[in-house]
Structure formats: structure tokens, C-alpha cells
Amino acid sequence: MDDPATVRREQIRRLQGMLEPVLRENAFYRAKLGRAGVRAPADVSSMEDYRQLPMTTKSELTQDQARNPPFGTFTTYPPERYIQEHHTSGTTGQTLRWLDTAESWAWLAKCWARVFRAVGVTAADRIFFPFSFGPYLGTWSGVAGARRVGSLILPAGGLSSLERVRAILEHRPTVLVCTPTYAFRLAEVAEDAGLDLAGSALRVNVHPGEPGAGIPSTRARLQEAFGAQVFDHAGSTEVGAWGFECEARDGLHLHEGEFIFEVLDPDTGAAAAEGELVITNLGRAGMPVIRYRTGDWGRLHPRPCACGSAFRRLDGGVRGRLDQRLTVQGVTFFPSVVENVIRRRREVREFAVDVRRRGNRDDIELRLELGSGDADRILSRVAADLREALGVRFDVRAVPVGTLPRFPVKARRFTDHQPPSAATSSRECPR
Ligand SMILES: [Zn+2]
Secondary structure, three states: OOOHHHHHHHHHHHHHHHHHHHHHHOHHHHHHHHHOOOOOHHHOOOHHHHHOOOOEOHHHHHHHHHHOOOOOOOOOOOHHHEEEEEEOOOOOOOOOEEEEEHHHHHHHHHHHHHHHHHOOOOOOOEEEEOOOOOOOHHHHHHHHHHHHHOOEEEEOOOOOHHHHHHHHHHHOOOEEEOOHHHHHHHHHHHHHOOOOHHHOOOOEEEEOOOOOOOOHHHHHHHHHHHOOEEEEEEEEOOOEEEEEOOOOOOOEEEOOOOEEEEEEOOOOOOEOOEEEEEEEEOOOOOOOOOOEEEEEEEEEOOOOOOOOOOOOEEOOOOOEEHHHOEEEOOEEEOHHHHHHHHOOOOOEEEEEEEEEEEOOEEEEEEEEEEOOOOHHHHHHHHHHHHHHHHOOOEEEEEEOOOOOOOOOOOOOOEEEOOOOOOOOOOEEOOO
């Protein structure tokens, strides 16, 4: 495996190769990088040069597409070069349209194949995709990655959750790919129907789309429900499949062979051990992102991985999105910290958190659906655990099973009814 210096050198070489067509043909980046004095690939010949490049934000891209419909000015090639269009889910504002060429599509598949191979998936595996093939990149590129590995693909769109559980038991897939939220839904449906998913042939679960598989207690719950090893994965429509876990399962590897990563303090832009992930993808010259502010928050693992890879890792995966951070009773935290505490209790089937502010008082209410057990004891234990983990007083109460919303893809369990102003002083919770 390459050493870190070789990885950096190779990243710069790949970046220069991509900048060649981009600086010539991509109006958006030619102007943006030109304003920073970059006119030729040779102007970015080291990591120091790279770190001087201007960052790209999602709002810049959405504004550019709005002004120049339908694709904006950040395409590099004429329209006939592109073979597939996707768009973002719009969870954080406007949707973005994204185009891929045959070359970038092959690259996306290669990145996903890395995700599978890193967890020991081979051509002998049968991979179950329990979702419909909508306009989002992740579903299609995941299948393209599976095809590259040579595994048998089992598409399971257009089925109910119960039909999917039955298909897992009958068709005996060995690998499941879906969001952690949907995996919990499948587990719940199976339990209600008296079907045993833990006794299925599944041996590997790969969970993209949101923090979950990187949250220790959430991972433990999923492993128990499916009788499979659970792995984290991260990617996005704009960037591609950038994160993978290895069999050491001790953090999310940054795929530094195909992307350049920085972890930066979002306020100062300085390099930090913990902060916002800023990414450049190196295999998507037709519609690239260069120093893209992802809004994802992570902490660099301080040690190299037992697997021997030179690629750095995020300890605990993506902790959350910057715009999903909550500040309550003077403490700032990500929803994943709360989830980690709640999922320690296997009696909890679903939960929802609501923050309300009355004058100087912040109230945070946690509603729990409890499948079994002594409700009063569980409620007081969860409240005490949250107080200990965060220093925040939660009002915890039980609600009947089946009354909280279930989410088909990504969960929205946290609602801040009136976010505090940015000026509110806060302290970070211990993690
Ligand atoms: Zn590793």
C-alpha cells in the first residue's frame, strides 16, 4: 500500500490531468479558478497550491443552474458526451441536476466497487437493493459497482416492505444495501410478521445515505436484527461514493485514491482535526466539484488503520450535517449523539425529538415508542443517560407503538421548531 506522500503526489497528478479539459472548456471553473490566478494545470503543482484554490459551495452551483438552465455553466463537454442525468434529493434546499459521461460513469462504478470489495464482497455474493430506481445517483451507481464486482444483483423496487422481507428469506441474498433508516423499517416489519431476518443468508449490510452504521449502538442494533456484519458508507450526487469501511470496522476510510479531502474549521477555513469535509473528485471531469464544501462533519482518526491502508479515516463516520446541528440549553450537538444513547435500549422501536424555545428556556422533548419492558424504568434511564452524555435535560415520554412517523429513505426525527440565532453562544458537547 502506498505511503501518504505518494498518495498526495498521485492526487496532484490526477488533479492536473482533470484541470486540463476543465480550464479549457468548463466556463464556471475557468472563471472561478482564473480569478484565483490559476490558468494552467501546472499552476497547481503541490498540496500548498491546492489549498489556495477557492472553495465551491452548493448555493453557488444551484444559483448558476438557476441562471443558466438546465445544467448551469459547470459542464465541461458538449451535451452529446453525457449519458445519464441525476439530481440531488433537495434535503438542504434546491435540487441540483448532475450529468455523467461514459468515463465518469465507469469511475463512479469503480468507486462503489471499492466499497463492496473493502468489505469482502465478491462475484459469489448476491446483492439485494430494496428500493425503487428514482432520480438519485446512489441507487444507480451502487448497482453499477455491484456489476463491476460481478455479484448477482437482486433489484427489489416496487415491492412493499413485507414483500422485500419475504424476498430476502426466499432468494437468499448475502448482501443488503440501504439506508440505516430503511433497514430498521425492514427489521420492524419482519418482527411484526414473525419472520426471522437474523436467520437469513445476509452476511454483509452496507448502509449509505445518513449517519447510522457509524453510530456504535445503531450498528449493534442492526447487526442483531440482521445477523450480518454492518458497514458504513458515504457519498453524494455531487461528489460520488467517497467513503468506505474496511473489515477492521474502525472508522470510515476516505477514498484518497480518487478524491482529495480536507477537514476544515467551517468558520475560519483552517485545517482541523474535526470539522467540515471539503472534497474534490478526481474522475469526473465532465462535471467536477473542486474543493466542494459538503456540509458533512467528521473527525479524523488519529491513528493508521489495522488494515494497512494509507487512506485516512473518519472516526465514527460522518457525525452529521452542519445544518442539522442543534443548540439546546447552551449545548451544541449532532442528532447522532442522541441516537447513540437511545439505541442502547433495544426496547426502543422508534423515536422523535422536538426542540421548542420559550423566552430564555429551551425545552427538548423525546418521544419513544417502546416495544416491551418496564416503560417508567426505561424512560428514566434514557433521560439519565442523555443528561450524562450531553448535559441536557430531556423531557422523555412514551407514545403508543406505530404513532411516530416512519421514513422510507432518510429519517427526519429531529425538529427544531425555532432555531436559535447564529449569535447564540454555545459550548460543544463532549463526544
Ligand atoms: Zn482500514
